[in-house]
Amino acid sequence: MSEEKVISVDQTTLQMLDKAKNEGLETAWDRKVAQKAACGFGSAGVCCRNCTMGPCRVSPVPGKGAERGICGATADVIVARNFARMVAGGAAAHADHGRSIVLELLHASPNGAIQVKDEKKLKKVAARFGIETEGRDVYDVAHELAQAGLRDFGRQEGHIVLPPTVPAKRKEIWEKLDIVPRGFDREVVAIMHSTHIGCMADAEAILKMGLRCGLADGWLGSYMATEFSDIMFGTPHSRPTEASLGVLEHNQVNIVLHGHEPVLSEMIVAAAEMPEMIELAKSQGADGINLCGMCCTANEATMRHGVKLAGNFMQQELAVITGAVDALVVDVQCIFPALAKLSESYHTKFITTSPKARITGATHMEMDEAAPLKTGIAVVKEAIMNFKNRDKSKVMIPEAKTKAEVGYSTEEILNKLDGVVNSHIGPMQSTKPLADVIVAGVIRGAAGVVGCNNPKTVHDEGHLEVIKGLIKNDIIVVTTGCAAQAAAKAGLLTKEAKELAGPGLKKVCELVDIPPVLHMGSCVDISRILELVGMTANQLGVDISDLPVVGIAPEYMSEKAISIGNYVVASGIDTWLGVVPPVTGGPEVVDILTNRIEEWVGAKFFVETDPHKTVEQIVNRVNEKRKKLGI
Amino acid sequence: MNLFQTVFTGSKQALAAAEGLVAKAVEEKGRDCKVAFPDTAYSLPVIYAATGKKITTVAELEGALDIVRSLIVEEEMLDKLLNSGLATAVAAEIVEAAKYVLSDAPYAAPCAGFVSDPIIRSLGVPLVTGDIPGVAVVLGECPDAESAAKVIKDYQSKGLLTFLVGKVIDQAIEANVKMGLELRVIPLGYDVTSVIHVVTVAIRAALIFGGVKPGNLAEVLQYCSDRVPAFVNAFGPLSELVVSAGAGAIALGFPVVTDQTVTEVPTLLLTQKDYDKVVKTSLEARKIKIKITEIPIPVAFAAAFEGERIRKND
Numbered sequence: 001m002s003e004e005k006v007i008s009v010d011q012t013t014l015q016m017l018d019k020a021k022n023e024g025l026e027t028a029w030d031r032k033v034a035q036k037a038a039c040g041f042g043s044a045g046v047c048c049r050n051c052t053m054g055p056c057r058v059s060p061v062p063g064k065g066a067e068r069g070i071c072g073a074t075a076d077v078i079v080a081r082n083f084a085r086m087v088a089g090g091a092a093a094h095a096d097h098g099r100s101i102v103l104e105l106l107h108a109s110p111n112g113a114i115q116v117k118d119e120k121k122l123k124k125v126a127a128r129f130g131i132e133t134e135g136r137d138v139y140d141v142a143h144e145l146a147q148a149g150l151r152d153f154g155r156q157e158g159h160i161v162l163p164p165t166v167p168a169k170r171k172e173i174w175e176k177l178d179i180v181p182r183g184f185d186r187e188v189v190a191i192m193h194s195t196h197i198g199c200m201a202d203a204e205a206i207l208k209m210g211l212r213c214g215l216a217d218g219w220l221g222s223y224m225a226t227e228f229s230d231i232m233f234g235t236p237h238s239r240p241t242e243a244s245l246g247v248l249e250h251n252q253v254n255i256v257l258h259g260h261e262p263v264l265s266e267m268i269v270a271a272a273e274m275p276e277m278i279e280l281a282k283s284q285g286a287d288g289i290n291l292c293g294m295c296c297t298a299n300e301a302t303m304r305h306g307v308k309l310a311g312n313f314m315q316q317e318l319a320v321i322t323g324a325v326d327a328l329v330v331d332v333q334c335i336f337p338a339l340a341k342l343s344e345s346y347h348t349k350f351i352t353t354s355p356k357a358r359i360t361g362a363t364h365m366e367m368d369e370a371a372p373l374k375t376g377i378a379v380v381k382e383a384i385m386n387f388k389n390r391d392k393s394k395v396m397i398p399e400a401k402t403k404a405e406v407g408y409s410t411e412e413i414l415n416k417l418d419g420v421v422n423s424h425i426g427p428m429q430s431t432k433p434l435a436d437v438i439v440a441g442v443i444r445g446a447a448g449v450v451g452c453n454n455p456k457t458v459h460d461e462g463h464l465e466v467i468k469g470l471i472k473n474d475i476i477v478v479t480t481g482c483a484a485q486a487a488a489k490a491g492l493l494t495k496e497a498k499e500l501a502g503p504g505l506k507k508v509c510e511l512v513d514i515p516p517v518l519h520m521g522s523c524v525d526i527s528r529i530l531e532l533v534g535m536t537a538n539q540l541g542v543d544i545s546d547l548p549v550v551g552i553a554p555e556y557m558s559e560k561a562i563s564i565g566n567y568v569v570a571s572g573i574d575t576w577l578g579v580v581p582p583v584t585g586g587p588e589v590v591d592i593l594t595n596r597i598e599e600w601v602g603a604k605f606f607v608e609t610d611p612h613k614t615v616e617q618i619v620n621r622v623n624e625k626r627k628k629l630g631i
Numbered sequence: 632m633n634l635f636q637t638v639f640t641g642s643k644q645a646l647a648a649a650e651g652l653v654a655k656a657v658e659e660k661g662r663d664c665k666v667a668f669p670d671t672a673y674s675l676p677v678i679y680a681a682t683g684k685k686i687t688t689v690a691e692l693e694g695a696l697d698i699v700r701s702l703i704v705e706e707e708m709l710d711k712l713l714n715s716g717l718a719t720a721v722a723a724e725i726v727e728a729a730k731y732v733l734s735d736a737p738y739a740a741p742c743a744g745f746v747s748d749p750i751i752r753s754l755g756v757p758l759v760t761g762d763i764p765g766v767a768v769v770l771g772e773c774p775d776a777e778s779a780a781k782v783i784k785d786y787q788s789k790g791l792l793t794f795l796v797g798k799v800i801d802q803a804i805e806a807n808v809k810m811g812l813e814l815r816v817i818p819l820g821y822d823v824t825s826v827i828h829v830v831t832v833a834i835r836a837a838l839i840f841g842g843v844k845p846g847n848l849a850e851v852l853q854y855c856s857d858r859v860p861a862f863v864n865a866f867g868p869l870s871e872l873v874v875s876a877g878a879g880a881i882a883l884g885f886p887v888v889t890d891q892t893v894t895e896v897p898t899l900l901l902t903q904k905d906y907d908k909v910v911k912t913s914l915e916a917r918k919i920k921i922k923i924t925e926i927p928i929p930v931a932f933a934a935a936f937e938g939e940r941i942r943k944n945d
Contacts (some may be wrong), residue, residue: 395649420897424912433897440634440894442709474708511898558920631633631894 008459012398016259016318044585060585079586090563105147113373155183165534181216193275214566236303243488246401259331262300296522313483314453327383347389405491451553462554474502545572545602554578641875645722662690670747683846716878770796772867780806856884
């Protein structure tokens with residue numbers, strides 16, 4: 001770890017890294033250094049391993065060195081294929097997440113661990129799938145809805161059921177480009193097929209497949225994951241919580257939930273609230289059970305239960321290094337395999353629960369799908385019984401924690417907006433107030449700041465600088481994923497943060513009684529952003545690409561982020577990437593993604609590693625869109 | 632044109648109008664000529680509240696044009712928009728002051744023009760006690776006298792103080808709305824700029840009752856927003872000038888309800904095309920709640936009719 005380079009803007013992160021260093025422990029930042037300079041071919045996307053004639057690597061500089069792989073694939077073809085496979089990887093992750101949730105709804109029962117909590121939302125979603133709800137048993141409707149949802153994952157003919165929030169003009173654009181998704185799994189398979197050796201060798205066509213697969217993610221996989229999670233676990237409403245590694249407690253059983261699928265966190269929240277569990281914790285000498293979250297499971301649990309946010313992606317190892325985590329419970333996605341070895345240095349139980357993500361060295365307690373609460377109870381017990389093994393001499397919990405307000409689902413945003421609607425004018429439960437302030441120019445636009453952490457950037461700096469820059473320019477920010485946690489830790493998810501906003505946004509925050517940065521949930525909950533933007537476009541009778549709306553992933557790292565970027569752009573929203581994707585070796589691919597794609601879908605990618613320049617570009621672009629729309 | 636550009640355009644028109652009238656005053660009366668509104672200790676109240684300076688001569692009035700210019704910054708951010716609205720208010724006050732320079736009696740019945748300090752002091756108590764639950768500023772022109780009268784009489788019956796600006800004055804007269812200070816319906820003038828005479832009522836309330844120091848503009852605006860329950864009804868086609876004056880009202884915390892299709896801003900700038908709902912919409916927008924004890928009698932009953940004189944012919 002080099003001394004001079006700033007690693008993070010988060011003080012608790014720096015404190016824990018010092019502790020790690022003193023104890024001779026390795027973190028992702030050390031492994032990043034150990035990797036030395038990354039391979040230029042891979043970084044530019046011009047390395048192909050899709051068959052055993054290779055690996056091939058072609059020159060990222062046109063006209064120089066090897067221009068074609070053994071099969072004859074050009075740099076652009078290799079780059080486009082690699083990029084498409086990233087989309088497929090990301091979409092597949094969200095697909096499987098969505099599928100689990102739909103299957104849970106299929107197994108929901110009135111007396112089971114999983115029930116229908118939000119009947120109103122069930123009816124709304126069922127209606128959009130054309131399912132009769134009138135006078136029917138709630139669980140019959142739920143099961144029929146689950147079946148309908150599952151059909152869209154494996155659909156072989158026709159197209160998926162698009163939500164009504166897709167504006168008509170947008171749908172036409174997709175139809176014309178032939179990128180309306182068919183079945184979700186089919187789109188992933190199609191990419192894996194076409195990127196096989198000797199198949200698709202046209203950058204433009206491959207990238208279009210990526211857009212179609214991305215759309216299946218955003219408007220189907222993630223969309224359903226969110227809707228169905230709300231149906232079973234409740235639609236989020238605004239509530240307070242706290243964030244930062246300082247939320248760990250000295251004399252409580254600290255359970256850190258990490259991963260993605262809400263069923264794990266829901267079951268553990270339910271188990272940890274049981275009086276007998278609390279009694280058990282007390283019998284072990286603890287004051288109680290302290291649930292905290294990391295990454296998107298944290299977001300799911302905090303949106304619905306106010307579970308505290310311990311930290312984001314790059315902090316997962318640091319939680320263990322506090323020495324105060326009795327159990328680190330994970331399911332799927334974005335879990336460092338390094339946690340298995342790291343937790344050996346402490347008493348921390350590292351527990352995996354999903355058959356989809358086994359990690360060597362972890363304690364595996366597989367989630368029993370037929371009786372998920374049982375697993376939840378077993379995991380909580382395991383954590384409680386581990387409390388006594390905590391070595392207090394090795395514990396160091398940072399003092400810092402920050403208040404945050406979370407729970408801004410689309411429904412909650414509409415409820416808040418109702419507060420500024422004149423009851424003699426109406427309408428209620430609409431995005432009209434939001435559309436009005438955007439049209440009037442009181443707020444200039446809206447931005448979704450999403451995505452991961454990446455050791456290539458200063459931890460959290462990109463998120464925070466972009467968010468602060470945007471709100472200062474009267475652009476309201478909605479946030480999800482690890483970006484949301486960065487904002488929470490920095491105090492941006494509070495009503496007081498309106499003081500950092502420009503005059504217009506500040507006024508809106510006061511009138512609507514909201515923070516300037518709204519936490520909308522986990523990464524699959526980006527579908528909430530699509531829903532909100534789609535509703536606003538429909539409200540104004542325009543297409544999404546007409547709106548002064550942008551997406552930004554300042555510190556993204558995962559393939560999921562690439563898939564998200566693809567569906568956001570395909571939905572007509574300009575998207576800024578704060579980390580350069582591995583496409584620079586393909587001039588045509590770069591031209592398509594950052595230029596020509598705009599002719600297709602009315603939006604494009606911007607790659608900018610400087611957060612301040614990003615803000616400047618966004619403000620300019622937002623003003624351009626406003627001008628075009630005449631507002 | 633977007634809302635910001637409309638407001639900026641209106642403010643620049645107001646500035647041009649003020650420049651024209653001040654030039655006329657300079658030419659006709661000279662720079663040393665006295666400038667004052669009748670019966671006030673607050674000179675030109677808007678300018679006094681904003682800068683803490685009293686304008687006494689035409690030369691100083693000419694200098695005050697710089698205040699207007701400094702408030703017009705054509706950048707599309709809310710604070711600039713509100714300042715531009717205030718620029719229109721200052722320009723309107725300059726125009727109105729120039730009228731009083733150019734003529735000894737610029738206003739004649741039924742129009743009241745400038746509202747004197749004693750009247751404001753007399754309104755102070757009922758405003759504080761809530762006896763006057765709100766101040767309605769009705770300006771422009773309704774589609775017909777009947778709808779104008781309906782709105783005005785409704786405010787009157789609820790005890791609100793209503794100021795009229797523009798053609799709506801004639802419509803009120805046509806529909807036999809009884810007017811006068813005692814009846815709480817006060818026609819100000821036919822020009823848009825005469826709306827400033829109600830703005831100065833709010834501003835002097837901040838100086839007189841709020842004890843706000845002149846020159847502390849932010850506090851004046853806060854007082855008006857918190858304590859003066861005023862709002863604006865703008866009827867008929869809206870010129871850029873009227874819209875920019877509306878931005879001034881919003882800067883004072885007064886919502887604007889119009890019958891025109893405009894770029895709405897929730898709680899601040901609202902379209903209500905149904906005249907039967909204008910009053911309810913406006914009261915809700917300004918959060919005015921009226922304690923009503925309805926007595927089933929065949930004539931309107933309200934404090935606003937207390938000073939009514941029954942003439943022989945009635």
